[in-house]
Amino acid sequence: MTGRAAGAGNGMPTEDTRTLSSWAVLLFSLTCALAVGNVYMVQPLLEAIAKSLYVGAGTMGSVVAVTQMGYALGLLLLVPLGDRCDRKTLVVIQLLLSAVALIVAALATNFIMLLCALLLVGVMAVVAQVIVAWAATAAAPSQRGRVVGSVTSGIVLGILLARVASGTIADIAGWRVVYITAAGLLLVLTVALAGLIPAPGLPRLRASYISLVKSMFALFMKDSRLRQRGVLTFLIFTAFSLMWTSMVLPLAAMSASLTQTGLFGLAGVAGALAASRAGVWADKGKGARTSAIALLLLTLCWLPLAGLERSWWLFLVGIVMLDFAVQAVHVINQSAILAARPEAASRLVGANMCFYSLGSALGAIMATHLYAMWGWYAVCCAGALVSLCACLYGIRGYQK
Template sequence: MVSPCKIGSPAGLTDGASGPETASDVPVVEASAPIPAEAEALVQDQTSASVLKPSPVTASASIPAPASTGALSADSQPRSVSPSAPASLPVPPSAPSSLSASKALLFSAACGLAVANIYYAQPLLDALASEFGVAPAAVGLVVTVTQICYALGLLLLVPLGDLLNRRRLIVVQMLLSAGALLIVGTAPSAPVLLAGLAAVGLLAVVTQVLVAYASTLASSAERGRVVGVVQSGIVIGILLARTFAGTLTDLAGWRSVYLISALLMFVTGAALYRILPDVHHTKTELSYPRLLRSVFALFIEERLLRIRAVLAFLIFTVFSTLWTALVLPLSAPPLSLSHTAVGAFGLAGAAGALAAARAGRLADRGLGQRTTGLALVLLLASWGFIGFTPHSLAAAVIGVILLDLAVQAVHVTNQSLIFTVRPEARSRLTAGYMIFYSLGSATGAIASTSLYAIGGWNGVCLFGAAVSGLALLFWAVTRGNGPE
């Protein structure tokens, strides 16, 4: 037994306080009964610890009953200290739960369906020109309007994922996309068709909101794998959209493509609403105008984003160079393939994209830089096979698989890495990154057709190989400026 005394609160029993406390900060526990031996030992242990300044234990101090009021000093507030009910401690934010394989596949399917909407028109240009009496040279405006509005959506809509509830934003965009597709499928005139396709392009950026949301739901250990699965859906949607649209048009007309897609978007949006968890991520406090400006500010502040955005520009220049011009040698002598056979090459590209889904797993294991380097070597090597396309379909298939594998592997790794930079700004990071994706796609499309007219297929292949080599060189020079 010891004499009655004043004792300080043991470390760890305060309500969320951290760091050393001064004597005036330590609450006083009042008691009138002698302290048991066990409590005395506890006091001695705590007062000898270096974490807190020890409160002096004096044998002469008297302790009034706890019911008394005004016993605490004016600058000290009473704190409840009880062995049976310790004060509450700050609860750290819980880590994202594991995203199940079925939900990841739902994300992937939704992304594929959404992005395919902006590519359906490419094999339908002749049918659209005939339907609305538009000159073949002018009907290309259909594709141009859709792509321009997609780029605007990347800048104007994707950053909203950092400001609004992502689950609701995704569902609303999916349902609005269904409405826009319905307008296209029932368009009575060319102006209505263009207006509907403009809305389709603007809303197709829901794919990038889905990618950012999936990365938020995934745990840090599996984020790369999840991004890889979701991105595979995007690439497959791009590659198979032409095959789907061409086949369905032959069976039921071009309008059926958009009407069926509208139904699929509505059903998928309803499924996302029912299945996706309503996770409340950390939202930005920026206003919408400042939010848009912050997209550009991120490029100034984050070196990793700048490096990976440049790589995105280069690899998608290569990707678009191949897929824009590939139809030209395949449909020309000596191959003279039909449109259905040309569309089947999308299956080869899809195989490469699926194989690249594992690139995200490698990024999760800290092998992002090595994966990027190996993929860029494959990208350069693929043109050695693609160059023989007019003489060998087997070489063309091998080249297409290698190129799509490489592009998708770098793309998945890029997004896995940039998502670690600013977790609270993933939608804006995605928007900024994908702007370079769009610029690269536009550059490749323009360059490939111009080069084919000047230098034929060899000119296209030399350009593709040169840009691939430039991407490899850029990675080698900058690899020491980012995480592995």
């Protein structure tokens, strides 16, 4: 999978000849997709779970909140360990614990048991960010952008496809089978990672765990690039969450079926896949230009998105534009952050993804309130305003 540095040990200048094979990148991507998808697959299952465990529908919102809370905790408490511990060992342990949590969720006999299991699912889902750091540092600098793009695409695809897959499986076999299936797939991928991909050979930090967690905040204070990219991450995922959280509300009002709603998610997949090329463009030194174009598309995408109630085709175009723009900017952000300080890759990814969590949460809260008070056009106006702020902020940052 990797090669040694040429000239090492003979006094000659060293050249980094590491390469990461395509199958290794695919395995990383699939694992990330499933790990993060486990956080989002509960959303279509809320009504079925409420009936099964005799819980009021209004209480079921806490299921999503607890899972997201676990994800935020994992970003702060587990991701930094990737710079101190062997990443392969850390990833395998997290995947095994995630599989256990999924099995407990499937066997839950009461609501509290389910919440505890899903809290652990959320915490362990941050294994995807450890994998991003592992893949980035295992790849040669010349292929790092492409690798980060591919693995990050797995995360986005997991988010988009999880809702469709879980709803389909639940319709056929029930919500508990969704978690059993996810646990089984995760165990298969864990065995593959453990057996096929060698451990990274990078030096590890000898700092204590507490100092490592504190250093995440120190990195944010010292690293201006992390701060700039973090704000941009916050803004683009606020816009992303505004659309994807509220989309189901006007579609339900138009009597769209669950299958039809899921197909819109597949349109988002097309945009995310197209944006996986953003890492290649970043490797060629075109990251700033690509990001600027993507941010402009993000601002303009709200025009076709606003046409949802008039034309589903217009809406599909807007979804593709939105997902392409967000994914492209996110991939280039990750590549730029990791390129500067690969020895702090896990903490940098964790710090940047905290902005993702904050933006996603804010977008979700804004979306439901705006739609309830003023309808779909208000959501689109807010999304366009947030996107315009991201565009202006990003382009200004690239010019410095």
